[in-house]
Structure formats: structure tokens, C-alpha cells
Amino acid sequence: RATRAFADTPKSGGSITAAGWSSSTADTLDPAKASLSTDYVRCCAFYNRLTFLDEGGTVQMELAESIETTDAKTWKVTLRPGVVFHDGKKLTTDDVIFSLARHKDESVGSKVNAMAKQMAEFKKVDDRVMEIELSAPNADLPIILALHHFMILADGTKDFTTANGTGAFKCDVFEPGVRSVGVKNENYWKDKLPYLDSFEFIAISDEPARVNALLSGDIALAATVNPRSIRRLETIDGVQLSKTTSGNYTDLNVRLDMDPGDKAGFVEGMKYLINREVIQRSVMRDLAVIANDQPVSPNDRYHNKELKAREYDPEKAKSLFQKAGLFGTSIPIVASEAAGSSIDMATVVQQAGQEIGMPFDVQRVPSDGYWSNYWLKAPVHFGNINPRPTPDILFSLLYASDAPWNESHYKSEKFDKMLVEARGSLDEAKRKSIYDEMQVMIANEAGTIIPVWISNVDALSSKLKGLRPNPLGGMMGYAFAEHVWLAS
Amino acid sequence: MNAVIARLVLKRLGIMLLSLLIVAFAVFFATELLPGDVAQILLGQAATPEAVAGLRTAMHLDEPAFLRFLHWLFGLMSGDLGRSYANDREVADLISGRLANSLELAFVTTLFSVPIALTLGITSAMFRGSFYDRMVSVFTVTVISIPEFMVATLAVIIFAVYLRWLPALSVASEVHGIGELLRIYAMPVITLAFVVSAQMIRMTRAAVIDTLNTAYVEMALLKGASRRRIVLRHALPNALGPIVNAMALSLSYLLGGVIIVETIFNYPGVAKLMVDAVSTRDLPLIQSCAMIFCVSYLLLILIADVVAIMANPRLRNQ
Amino acid sequence: MTSTARRSPRFGFAVNAVGVIGASIILFWILVAVFAPWISPYPVGKIVDFDYYGPISSDFWLGTDYLGRDMFSRILMGARYTVGISLASVTIACFVGVTLGMIAAVVGGWFDAVLSRFLDALNSIPALMFGLVVVAAVGSSLTVLILTIATLYAPGSYRFARALAVNVNAMDFVTVARARGEGIIYTIREEILPNIVGPVLADFGLRFVFIVLLLSGLSFLGLGVQPPDADWGALVRENIGGLSFGAPAVVFPSIAIASLTISVNMLIDNLPRRIRDRSE
Amino acid sequence: MGNVIEIRDLHVTAKTDSGRVVEIIRGVDLDVADGEIVALIGESGSGKTTIALTLLGYARPGCSIVGGSVTVDGEDTVAISEAERRSLRGTRVAYVPQSAAAAFNPSKTIMDQVVEVAQIHDLMPMDAARKKAVELFRALALPEPETIGARYPHQVSGGQLQRLSAAMALIGDPKVMVFDEPTTALDVTTQIEVLRAFKAVMRERGMAGIYVSHDLAVVAQIADRIVVLKGGEVQEVGATEAIVHRPSHSYTKALIGAFHPRARVPDPEAAADGPQPILKVSGVTAGYGGTGRDKMPKYVVLKNLDLTLERGRSLGVIGESGSGKSTLARVIAGLLPAAKGSIEMDGVRLGQATRDRSKEDLRKLQIVFQLADTALNPNKPVGAILARPLVFYHAMAGRERDAEVDRLLDMVRLPRGLKHRLPSELSGGQKQRVNFARALAARPELILCDEITSALDTVVAAAVLDLLDELQRELGLTYMFISHDLSTVEAICDRVAVMYQGEKVEEMPTSRMKSGPEHPYSKLLIASVPKLDTGWLDGLRDDPLMAAAMEGR
Numbered sequence A: 001r002a003t004r005a006f007a008d009t010p011k012s013g014g015s016i017t018a019a020g021w022s023s024s025t026a027d028t029l030d031p032a033k034a035s036l037s038t039d040y041v042r043c044c045a046f047y048n049r050l051t052f053l054d055e056g057g058t059v060q061m062e063l064a065e066s067i068e069t070t071d072a073k074t075w076k077v078t079l080r081p082g083v084v085f086h087d088g089k090k091l092t093t094d095d096v097i098f099s100l101a102r103h104k105d106e107s108v109g110s111k112v113n114a115m116a117k118q119m120a121e122f123k124k125v126d127d128r129v130m131e132i133e134l135s136a137p138n139a140d141l142p143i144i145l146a147l148h149h150f151m152i153l154a155d156g157t158k159d160f161t162t163a164n165g166t167g168a169f170k171c172d173v174f175e176p177g178v179r180s181v182g183v184k185n186e187n188y189w190k191d192k193l194p195y196l197d198s199f200e201f202i203a204i205s206d207e208p209a210r211v212n213a214l215l216s217g218d219i220a221l222a223a224t225v226n227p228r229s230i231r232r233l234e235t236i237d238g239v240q241l242s243k244t245t246s247g248n249y250t251d252l253n254v255r256l257d258m259d260p261g262d263k264a265g266f267v268e269g270m271k272y273l274i275n276r277e278v279i280q281r282s283v284m285r286d287l288a289v290i291a292n293d294q295p296v297s298p299n300d301r302y303h304n305k306e307l308k309a310r311e312y313d314p315e316k317a318k319s320l321f322q323k324a325g326l327f328g329t330s331i332p333i334v335a336s337e338a339a340g341s342s343i344d345m346a347t348v349v350q351q352a353g354q355e356i357g358m359p360f361d362v363q364r365v366p367s368d369g370y371w372s373n374y375w376l377k378a379p380v381h382f383g384n385i386n387p388r389p390t391p392d393i394l395f396s397l398l399y400a401s402d403a404p405w406n407e408s409h410y411k412s413e414k415f416d417k418m419l420v421e422a423r424g425s426l427d428e429a430k431r432k433s434i435y436d437e438m439q440v441m442i443a444n445e446a447g448t449i450i451p452v453w454i455s456n457v458d459a460l461s462s463k464l465k466g467l468r469p470n471p472l473g474g475m476m477g478y479a480f481a482e483h484v485w486l487a488s
Numbered sequence B: 001m002n003a004v005i006a007r008l009v010l011k012r013l014g015i016m017l018l019s020l021l022i023v024a025f026a027v028f029f030a031t032e033l034l035p036g037d038v039a040q041i042l043l044g045q046a047a048t049p050e051a052v053a054g055l056r057t058a059m060h061l062d063e064p065a066f067l068r069f070l071h072w073l074f075g076l077m078s079g080d081l082g083r084s085y086a087n088d089r090e091v092a093d094l095i096s097g098r099l100a101n102s103l104e105l106a107f108v109t110t111l112f113s114v115p116i117a118l119t120l121g122i123t124s125a126m127f128r129g130s131f132y133d134r135m136v137s138v139f140t141v142t143v144i145s146i147p148e149f150m151v152a153t154l155a156v157i158i159f160a161v162y163l164r165w166l167p168a169l170s171v172a173s174e175v176h177g178i179g180e181l182l183r184i185y186a187m188p189v190i191t192l193a194f195v196v197s198a199q200m201i202r203m204t205r206a207a208v209i210d211t212l213n214t215a216y217v218e219m220a221l222l223k224g225a226s227r228r229r230i231v232l233r234h235a236l237p238n239a240l241g242p243i244v245n246a247m248a249l250s251l252s253y254l255l256g257g258v259i260i261v262e263t264i265f266n267y268p269g270v271a272k273l274m275v276d277a278v279s280t281r282d283l284p285l286i287q288s289c290a291m292i293f294c295v296s297y298l299l300l301i302l303i304a305d306v307v308a309i310m311a312n313p314r315l316r317n318q
Numbered sequence C: 001m002t003s004t005a006r007r008s009p010r011f012g013f014a015v016n017a018v019g020v021i022g023a024s025i026i027l028f029w030i031l032v033a034v035f036a037p038w039i040s041p042y043p044v045g046k047i048v049d050f051d052y053y054g055p056i057s058s059d060f061w062l063g064t065d066y067l068g069r070d071m072f073s074r075i076l077m078g079a080r081y082t083v084g085i086s087l088a089s090v091t092i093a094c095f096v097g098v099t100l101g102m103i104a105a106v107v108g109g110w111f112d113a114v115l116s117r118f119l120d121a122l123n124s125i126p127a128l129m130f131g132l133v134v135v136a137a138v139g140s141s142l143t144v145l146i147l148t149i150a151t152l153y154a155p156g157s158y159r160f161a162r163a164l165a166v167n168v169n170a171m172d173f174v175t176v177a178r179a180r181g182e183g184i185i186y187t188i189r190e191e192i193l194p195n196i197v198g199p200v201l202a203d204f205g206l207r208f209v210f211i212v213l214l215l216s217g218l219s220f221l222g223l224g225v226q227p228p229d230a231d232w233g234a235l236v237r238e239n240i241g242g243l244s245f246g247a248p249a250v251v252f253p254s255i256a257i258a259s260l261t262i263s264v265n266m267l268i269d270n271l272p273r274r275i276r277d278r279s280e
Numbered sequence D: 001m002g003n004v005i006e007i008r009d010l011h012v013t014a015k016t017d018s019g020r021v022v023e024i025i026r027g028v029d030l031d032v033a034d035g036e037i038v039a040l041i042g043e044s045g046s047g048k049t050t051i052a053l054t055l056l057g058y059a060r061p062g063c064s065i066v067g068g069s070v071t072v073d074g075e076d077t078v079a080i081s082e083a084e085r086r087s088l089r090g091t092r093v094a095y096v097p098q099s100a101a102a103a104f105n106p107s108k109t110i111m112d113q114v115v116e117v118a119q120i121h122d123l124m125p126m127d128a129a130r131k132k133a134v135e136l137f138r139a140l141a142l143p144e145p146e147t148i149g150a151r152y153p154h155q156v157s158g159g160q161l162q163r164l165s166a167a168m169a170l171i172g173d174p175k176v177m178v179f180d181e182p183t184t185a186l187d188v189t190t191q192i193e194v195l196r197a198f199k200a201v202m203r204e205r206g207m208a209g210i211y212v213s214h215d216l217a218v219v220a221q222i223a224d225r226i227v228v229l230k231g232g233e234v235q236e237v238g239a240t241e242a243i244v245h246r247p248s249h250s251y252t253k254a255l256i257g258a259f260h261p262r263a264r265v266p267d268p269e270a271a272a273d274g275p276q277p278i279l280k281v282s283g284v285t286a287g288y289g290g291t292g293r294d295k296m297p298k299y300v301v302l303k304n305l306d307l308t309l310e311r312g313r314s315l316g317v318i319g320e321s322g323s324g325k326s327t328l329a330r331v332i333a334g335l336l337p338a339a340k341g342s343i344e345m346d347g348v349r350l351g352q353a354t355r356d357r358s359k360e361d362l363r364k365l366q367i368v369f370q371l372a373d374t375a376l377n378p379n380k381p382v383g384a385i386l387a388r389p390l391v392f393y394h395a396m397a398g399r400e401r402d403a404e405v406d407r408l409l410d411m412v413r414l415p416r417g418l419k420h421r422l423p424s425e426l427s428g429g430q431k432q433r434v435n436f437a438r439a440l441a442a443r444p445e446l447i448l449c450d451e452i453t454s455a456l457d458t459v460v461a462a463a464v465l466d467l468l469d470e471l472q473r474e475l476g477l478t479y480m481f482i483s484h485d486l487s488t489v490e491a492i493c494d495r496v497a498v499m500y501q502g503e504k505v506e507e508m509p510t511s512r513m514k515s516g517p518e519h520p521y522s523k524l525l526i527a528s529v530p531k532l533d534t535g536w537l538d539g540l541r542d543d544p545l546m547a548a549a550m551e552g553r
């Protein structure tokens, strides 16, 4: 059903309304601050990046014509000629340098501040050519530049009440927390694109309401529908589903530096107690792939296929808890709506515990403030990690000893060394073997329990064509607006 | 008579200012109690200590909170609501459109639910103890015991998805003509009317029954007046005070309490704005929203009091 | 009607059939709440069926929920929370509101003015915001939940009771008590309360309904009943996706809510009256 | 001359709360001829109002007419349809209620309500109706007839309102007027005006009427014939003259007997050791509406009042409505702190407010209110009401307290079984006795009685007065007895104080009341008391004092 759409030839014209799942007054047109899917959708429509990842997860050039290096440390970027901003200004390397350098400025509040810091220096060669000097070698720079935050702005942009980019749409209306409207950029540098004359983007946070709005024809696309709605949607004509198996996951984190995670055996016991199959079937309704407690997804070419997921084994868990001296002690697990499906996962664990006589106390806490108050802080809690394009980003963000989001406070010198080594290496085979071993280390040593990879399902009107799944996330990696068209 | 009302209104406005100040302080301290601040919330998962500190300095958040509150308060006195922390826009700009939307919705709901509540309340009082009366009372309790989100979802499924009569979303941005306006407001209004009328119906009924038991109603009957006349001309004007008071309390819900309706119908009103503001710890926005709710609540109560006084010549001519 | 009327003199009460039905339903739910753990066929958190929104069957009398858990067991256990929390918080709210209202009416003057202003201001802060602050400030537990709801509803109860008490306070028998030198506690408890208890109870019923519904909203702020348990409102909410095809998982908790709220109001509207026959 | 009203074998039942049906009118027959005024008298609860209302085809909620016929101007109000009854009401038979204050809708102007009958039945254009109303106002001797209609009910006095309610009834030119105790709630001076106005209008238009009252003296002035009711049955019917002078039925005799109370015999013992003041009120000024900067209330009611009460004696306080009698009692009881002046009991100065007084002071001085209905908590059984002062002042408990409650009930001549009843289950007289017993429970030395018999009918009131008298002898009580009914004051008081506009204008021994009041207001007040004499009202015209006073209004 979902694949039939591709056969048609694209057609220009028409307008659609699409709905994401969340928006608030914190909505922004500043790519550095973008934090929600709605922000990404807007950014993708109004701006361009130097590179982007295609459906297969490989790097493609967008505003850059080429990005080259010999040592993974110094990178030469050549820009595509003849690109203009919405206000008519020509794209030059000044714009690119401004756009990248601002992430390093703390007062900007960039989400990728930590990542941007490795770009030690920018050198303008001429209007089309520039150099980026990294503080240490990193072979993944072109992929890093494909992150949504590294959208290219016009030099000196300070005002974000509207967007002046090079993207397929011009910003017509932007009301934070309400809606935004983009109209077709007639001078768009990509041939024939976009097909739509305009598109409106809103957010409906209530999932049944989002689905109903699609069914009633008020919107053409409803992002991220609940697995439970799929059975109903499949029976309805005029609706198609787009499934993306991405690297998104909700994980149960046991801090290794605190009670009870510091008792040997507890974490491993938890890994055996979590019933991945039930989570996959009942909680995720089969829209998930069983995972093996490490963050590199099966889509990634560095995924270690040899590493199998642990089987559900309550008896083994019981003996491990006994070994840790914790059997029978009530353990609090913090869960929240903020980390998708975590409450349901927690009850699955709780139920399994109850069956072997191990009590867990599920504490549901508000989504408001969850990330600042509970995540990374509570001894046993849930987290939710969005897909990242490379193992390097994942590992340095989540597992390196100095990682800002080291969810289980995992510390290993060996791991840190391997990370730097792989990062600087341009030798594919060597990197693969290092990453394989690192995945094994995480699965066995870290306190992060990753039960399943969560698939994203978007529902859309069958009139809407051209939407293809993308590993960076739903809605075609948030860039659907410039690629879709309306069938007559 | 006007002098009495004017004096009352003035006095109430004075008290209102005082209440507003209390609420402003209370809300300020409440916000302070909430863990996390706007810098941390804006950075979300990416909030490393350095990043937070940097952003905080940039946003002048390292000034003492109380000082910022005073800034905001003095700004308010000169008519400046300040700038939102979360997106650096004028709070007045953020609020004005949404407040208009909320008021519109509240107005249409009032227009719709008040006559219904009055009619049901009055008629059930007229036929007190009858089967009809019992039905109305069971109906009101049933209606309020169905969760609001269920009423809304059910309405959408029936009227938008199956029948396709009405749109599932109430986006009030582009409205052409009265017909479309009705279509757009129909479902949120039905949902809200369900919620607010029950209390009004019950209070109207009680108040009318109270007055129907009086000697002057009996006297009207003995003058040969019809049931209709008795209820409308004699009982109702005297029951107006308590009825209007109950209505004011019910209607005050229509601004701050309609978060579910705003969410489900994607209606851009102030309730959701306030929730957003709280979850981003956007102090100027929180304060402004709180002021709006407080003002509207106090205004409604004031209107109720004025109506009660107008309806009662004894108070009116004091 | 006649049979109950004939019986009534013996009891000294007029028992009304509608009231009896209301009382029986409430009693039923209270019994369910008490004995739920022993009568529910499955553990509340256990996923018993790989299907979801399952239909009524001999294994699952009220179908299954969105995760495939047994609805019958969940509703039985939910009764504990819905009945318990709602009754507790509405009782506290009305107790505090009515007591303060009566004191304000009797004492009057500054006390009344300040208290009324303060509670008005409290009333104008949206419930949601209040809930957020409470969880953030003191965390979440059943006690906190009950107290939060009570705080949210006490001002309304206060306004209502105060208005009634002001009228009673003007009556001669209260003046007599005052002339006798009675204290405030006696005056409000013995002279005022019995004379406003009727309308106060009606108000209690309405507030009860609102609280049953508010519960589900607050549980989504993280306030209150912790998973896998859920109150009825939360059961409706978490299964709302099944509404479009009338899944038992959403229908039955709604029926449970309606049965409880309607019967509470039925009982209150038809409370037994003490009967004495003047002509006897 | 035919009969405008013919009631035949009327039966009315009422349903009690428990669903039991009781018969409240048991086979009443009644005729009223054209232009005749017939009075219905009888004790409270005898069914007077019920019968009067059947003339309009109306039975109060809970009551129903179960048998017989009520023919008014040729139509049987029992048999006709509701719509026909509606068209009858106001046009052919009109009703003047007992309490006009309650019968006027507080939120509409008087004119609107007066012309409403014309509007409902579409009798005439509104302009004509208004003109006619003004004429009626004039005929009823109302002040400012042109503009009084624009006022609201609370803006006119009780007596005026009562006359206005007659105008409301007269506007439809009814054949029959039904008056339900139209003057009971008024004080004597006002009562005279109202009675005169009614009589003049009725006579002028030749209307027939039913006049309900329990006051024989009033009825004697206005009725041609009297029907005596008791327990829903007719006891005696006769011409006014005959009933007043030659009553045959025992109940009628009792009624008349109660009207002539025996005069007060001063207690020789009390007089023996000379007057001993128990309470001394000096220079008291008090009022309502908060105090201003000068510590004076906004509305001053009592002005610089002096008063002395002697131990074991009774002082009567009389005066027109609004003269400040109740206010005086409230000030003495400490319920309304005086702005100026002092109150001494047994030579010791009392605190101005109750909370400044000791429990002992509060106990010694008790107050009993006029309306037993509102003075007794409707939700407490009699036993509990009486027990409270015992617990509060004397810390009694258990059997001792129960025994004392029984003793109190005996003292006020109430059966002991009554202690389990609620006040609403008592008759008016019984309630007033309980009200009084509660004051006795404190074992007071001084009791302030604020119009405690005014709401009772004469027979019951006489019994209550006897009781008071007896208790005073037994217990050596001192009374301050407020009333606007001079005969009760005469029956129980040793001295009388006359109040007028917040001042004490005169004080004299009761014996001098009839013979020589000095102040003109006292004279007027005392002369206004109706006499049980059919010609009294008409005779007043010749009294120069009354004539002058009437002019002044």
C-alpha cells in the first residue's frame, strides 16, 4: 500500500496542511535552537544545509558542491554556484562561515554547541571556496554537516521572526505554537522543485485528534501515528502509511555510579528481565525491531550483526538480583510521557518483576521538566534518543567518559581511546571492526538497556505522493515539503 | 442609582488591582518553585552546564529573579508586557491574537449555552418533581460525568470523520461568512457547552424554585397570571442574582480551563499559551497570562454583582 | 411509593426508591473498591492478550485495553482510586470550604473580606498551572493529589457556603445563641451547619463529579495514581483511541464513571428525610 | 338580593410530608349576599386562609379540594378549568393578602404590579389602567397618589403597602373581595387608616367580601356577619352585633373572653420594700450602619434614652413600628453595642457588647424574640434547644439535664413528649412557649420580651400571658415587655414607656394608660386600639384628636 505511490510522475500545484505532534511558543525559525520535529520541518522548508542524508543513509551534497579532505582534519568546502537567498542575496562562503561559527557562541543557545566546537577554524578562500580546520581528525564531518541545525543562514542574520534562507519555500506566516505557512520559492535552485504552491504546518498534540483530522480531510499528513491506530487506518481508503525504521529508541538507564546500579549483577539482571518480545508486540504493536542494548541501529552500515539481543530469562534475572543482594528490595523506576512509551515499558518490567517476586515501583513524573530534572539524574530512569547519523556522534554524545549525555555514567578509558582512533581513521574496514567491538562493550558493560528500535509511522492522504522514508526521522527526515506533490 | 453602581465598580476595581498584585506575586513565587529555568528548558536534552550558563548570561537570566519580576511589573504599569524569554517576541503580540480567539470562542459558547441552560433550568423548575424535571437532572449529571476529551473526540468522529459535516479542526484564521463561522465553532462550542451548562442549569433551577415558593408568586397566580408570566416576569427577575453569579463562575472556566478543547480542535487560544509558558518557564508570558485569567475572573464576578444589584431595586437604591 | 411510605414511620425515615438505588450503586462500588484485589481475575499490569482493544469474551469479561491487559481487573482496581480519591478530596474541600465559609459569615468584617479576596485570587489561577507547581514543588503521592484537588475545589465551596451561611446568620436563633455568649465553633456547628447542609450536599455531589473527571487530567501531569494502576478517567483517556470503533476498553470505564457520579447525585437529591407527623 | 358566594359542603385535604392525607376543611357551608361583608374568624390553623383561597379556585401546594362546590358569581371554581379560573381571578374575585410586604414582588415597581391585573386580562389600555390606579390610590388616602406608583415596594411603609395591595385587587373591579388578615401585621395607628380606607371603598362600590381575621375587634368594625371556624368546621354564624354581644358557642365565648384581659394586680410583696432598680439605662444612643469618625452610627435610632427596670416588676414598652423598641432590647442585650451611654445591672456597669460581658451577666439577662419561627433552630429538637443553656451556663449533663428539661416543659405547660419534636412540628403558641422556656433555662433575673405574643392569636396569647404572670410571681422575674398591642401590655405590665422616633416620650403606671396619657403621641396611640364595639371606627371621625392626627399623615 505504501509503495504504490512512487509510480506516478510528479505534478506541480496545490496546497496542503500537515500536522506534526507538538508545538509551543518555543517554536523557532533559528536552526541552532530547533528542537522539535516541527522546527526541523520548517528549517528544511526554508533553508538548505551543505549536505544531507538520502534514503539510504549516504551523504549527498546540497549547498556544497564538494567536501574534500586528505587527513580528516582539514576540509575544503566548495559551494554550489548561483544559489540565492529569498531576499535575492547571493550565497557566499561568508554566509556559511557565519552560519557554522555561530553555534560555537554560547549566547546563541545552540543545540549542537558541543559538536560545533570541534570546528576550530574557518578559512575563506574566495566566495565559493573555504576551509574548515578541525581540532582533531573526524572522518564524519560531511555527515555532521547534514544535521538539521547546520542550516545555512544569510551572513549576520539576527532576526528570526521570519526566515531568509535558500530553501524551497519562503516563510509567509510564522506564529509560534500556532502555525506556519510557506509559499513556493519560484527561484529555487533545485530543478522543478518544489511541486506545492504552498504548505501549512501545524501541530496537533492529541494523537486521536491528529488521526481524525486526517480522516476528515482537514490535513493531508499526520506525523507519527500511534501503532494502535494503524489497524484502523489500514482499513480506510484514501489513507496511506509511511513507515520509517530509524535509530530512535527509548532506553531504560541504570546509573552505574549509584545504588542500585553499582551492585554487580543488577544491570545484567535488568537486561534479562526486560521482555523485549512483549515490548515489541504489545507496546509497539510490531512497529519496532528488537534491539541489543547498544545504540547503533540496524540501518547503519556499522551495526554489529553478530551481537544478539538477550533472551527474556526471569530466572537468570532472579539469580543475578540475588547475587547483587537486591532481591526483594523495591526499586523505583522513573518514567514519563516525555520519553515515548516509557510508562508502558516500565509496567512490562514491573509485571515481570512481580512474577519472580522482585518489586519495582513505577514513578510516573510530569513531562514538563523531565529532561532537566529526571533524565540523567535518577538512579533508574528512562531516556529517549533520536537517530544520529554516525556511531561517532552517538558514542561521543552518549558513552564517552566525558559525554554530556552519559545516561548510565559509563566510564571506560579503553572505550574513549577506541573512539578517538576510529574517528580519525579514513580506513573503512578498521573503523568497522573498532565500532563492532565498542558495540559489544556497550551492550555488556553500560547501564543503558535498549529493548527495541522504534519505527515511526506517518499517515497521509493517498493523494499525497512522493513521500519516502528517511533514516533521519519521520516525514522524510522532516524534508517532505519540497519533495511531495498532490495527485489530481 | 448610577452613582451606587459607579461607586461599587470603582471599589471593586480597586480590590481587583490588589488581587492582581497578590496573584502576580503568588504566580511569581510559584514559578520560582518550579525546577529548571528557561535557558535549561530551551536547550532541552542539549543542556550542558556551560551551554546553559552561556545562554543564561545572554538572556540576562543571571539577574535575581525578583529584580526581573519588578522589571516586568514596572513595565506592565507603563503598558509594556515585556518580551517572551522563549522566543524573544513581544508578549503583547503573542497574546493579542490568541486572546481574541479565546474571547471569540468564549463568547460564542456563552451565546449558545446560556440560553439553553436558562431554558432547561427554568422549565425544570416550573415542572419540579415531574418526569421532565428528573430527566433534565439525570441528563445534566450524565453530561458532566462524561470526560471532556471524550465528548470532543466523539463529536469529531461522528461529525467530521463519518458524516463529514464539520471540520475536525477549528482554525479561525480564515473565515468567510456566518455559515463557515458556525461550522468552525460548532464542535468546540458543543463540547464546552456540555461542560459549562450543567452547573448553570442546576443553579438556575434552584434559584427559580426558591422564588417560586414566595408569597408574591402566589399573589401573581391569584391575579390570574399564567405560568409563563409568573416564571418570566415574577420569579426570574428575582432569581437573577444567584443565577448570574453561578454563570459567572461557570463562564470563568472558558478562558483558562479550555486546554483540552484547544488541543483537540487545534484552536489557538490563551489556555495553551499559558501551559506553554509554564513549561518553558517564560516568566513574562506566564505572568501576563495569569493576569488575564485573574482579570477575566474578577470582571465576571463584578459583572455578576452589578447585574445582581441592577436586578434588585433594594440594593440599587441604597 | 405507598409501600415505602407505609414502612417509613417504623424507621422514622422516608426512604425514596431513587435514593435507595443511588445508595446501592455507591455501596456496590465501595465494596468493589475494598475487595478489588481479591476479585480481579488478573493482575492489573499483566498483558494477558497479544491482541489489543479486545472484545468481550469469556476470558476477558470487559475486553482488553490498548496493551492487551484485562479491562475487568483494571476497572475493579480503578474503583479504589476513583472512589477513594474523589471522596476523600471532595470531603476535604467541602469541609474546609464550608467551615471557612461559615466562619467568614459569622465573624464578618476584615476576616471575611481578606479571606474572600484571597480565595477569589486562588480560584482564578488555572488548575493545570497549579497542578504543575505542586508536583514540581513537593513531588507526587496520593496524599499530595488529594490535597491538591481539595485546594482547587475549596474556594468554590467556600463561596457557596458563605452565601448560604450569611442568610442563616441573620436569623434570630443565631442572634439568640450570640446573646447567650456562645463561641464561634458552637454557632457554626450547631446553629448554622444544620440549616445549610441540604444545599451544601447538592454542591458536594456536583463537585464530586468534577473531581472524578479532574483526576484523569491530573494523572497526566504525573500527579497521582501510579502505573500500572489507573483511575477510571485515566482508563478512558489511555484507551480513547478505541472510541472510533466503540472498544469496550473505553466504553466500560465511561459507564463506570457515569454510574458512580449519577448515583451520588441521585442519593443526594433524594436523601432520606426524617419524618414526623405534626398531626399525629 | 342573591348570593354572590355560595360554598356547599366544602372538603379540602392536605398531604403531609410522610404522604399521609389529612382533612383540613370538613364540610363547610357559607353564603355571602351581594354587598355583604362576612368575616371568618378562628384560631390559627382553623382553615380560614384555606377557605378564602378556594374562592379563587386555588389550593396551596399539597392541598386539594376533594369535595363540595364553591360558587362565586355564578361559577363553581372547583369545577371549571384552570384557564377559566385564571380569567376569574383578579376580574371577578380579588385577593388581598395577609402580608402585603411579602406579596409584592420586590423587583418591580408598584404601578406595574397594580395594573398587572388589567394587563393580564386585557381589561383596558395601559394608560387608562394607570389613570384608574391613581384614582384608587387617592380613594385609599395614599400620599402622593400621582407618583407613589413609581416606587418600589420597599420604599413605602407597611400600612401604605397594605392599602396598595387593596388597590391592586380593586383595579379589576371585582364583584368579590377576599381580605386575608390585612391588618394583622400593622401597628394600631396604621391599622386604623387601613381599615377606614377599606371600609370606605367597599361601601362606595357596594362590593361583597370575605374578611379573614382572628381579631374580633377589627372584624366588628367592618363585617356584617361573622363565621366562627375551628378545626376546619363552622362553629357559629351570626350577625356581628349578635356574635360580639351574645356569643353562644363556647369557642366564641373564649375568644371574646380573651379580648377582655383582667387588669394587672400589682404584686403586694414586690411593692413592700420599695422599688429596687435591677437595670439602669442612661443616655443610650445607638443605631445602625457602621460608625463614622465621631463614633456615631450612620443611622441613629435611639437618642439619649434613659430607662430603669425594677426588680420583680414589668415594664411595658410601646410605640409605633420603627420607633426603636427592638433596637432598645438589642442594645440592652449587648447585641448592638451602644455608641454612647451606659447600661448598669445591679449597679454594675455592663460591657457594651456581648463579648465584653461575663457569662454570669449574660445568664442573668435573657432576650426572647417575637417570631418563634425564626428564633428556634428548625433543625434541632425541642429537647436539645432547651438543654443547651443548661449545659452552657450550668454545666449540667446526663440525667440531671434531662430532668431539668422536663421541669422546664412542665413550667411552660407543655407535654414532656414534645421534647423529641422539631420546632416545625409545633403550633405557634407551643413554639413561643419553647422560646420562652429556653430563656428560663438560664435561670435569668431579667427577661426582655420582644413582641412575644404578637404573632399568636388572642386565645393562645392570653394563655401565654397568664403563664408569664405566674412565672414572675414564682421566680421573682423582671420583664421588659415590648409590644404594640396595648391590651397585652395592660395585662402584664406595671409601668409603660412610650417610644416615638427613638425617644422615650412618656413613662407612666399602667393604670394611667386609659385615663391620662400626657404626650400627644401617647394619646393617639392609646386611642387607636380598636374597641369591641361595632360603631367604634365610625365614631372616631368625631374624635378631634384622631381627626387631627389623620390629617397630619
Ligand SMILES: Nc1ncnc2c1ncn2[C@@H]1O[C@H](COP(=O)(O)OP(=O)(O)OP(=O)(O)O)[C@@H](O)[C@H]1O
Binding pocket: D014, D015, D016, D024, D042, D043, D044, D045, D046, D047, D048, D049, D050, D051, D060, D061, D062, D063, D214
Ligand atoms: N400544604 C399543606 N400541607 C399540609 N397541611 C397544610 C398545608 N397547608 C395548610 N395546612 C394545614 O391546614 C390547616 C389550615 O390552614 P390555614 O392556612 O387555612 O389556617 P388559617 O386559619 O389561615 O391559620 P392562620 O391564622 O395561622 O393563618 C392548618 O392546620 C395547616 O397546618
Ligand SMILES: Nc1ncnc2c1ncn2[C@@H]1O[C@H](COP(=O)(O)OP(=O)(O)OP(=O)(O)O)[C@@H](O)[C@H]1O
Binding pocket: D288, D289, D299, D301, D319, D320, D321, D322, D323, D324, D325, D326, D327, D328, D484
Ligand atoms: N439592621 C438594621 N440596619 C439598619 N437599620 C435598621 C436595622 N434594623 C432596624 N433598623 C431601623 O431602625 C429603626 C428601628 O427599628 P426597630 O426594629 O427597633 O423598630 P421597632 O420599634 O422594633 O419596630 P417594630 O414594631 O416594627 O418591630 C427602623 O427605622 C428600622 O428601619
Ligand SMILES: [Mg+2]
Binding pocket: D048, D049, D050, D180
Ligand atoms: Mg391564614
Ligand SMILES: [Mg+2]
Binding pocket: D325, D326, D327, D450
Ligand atoms: Mg421590633
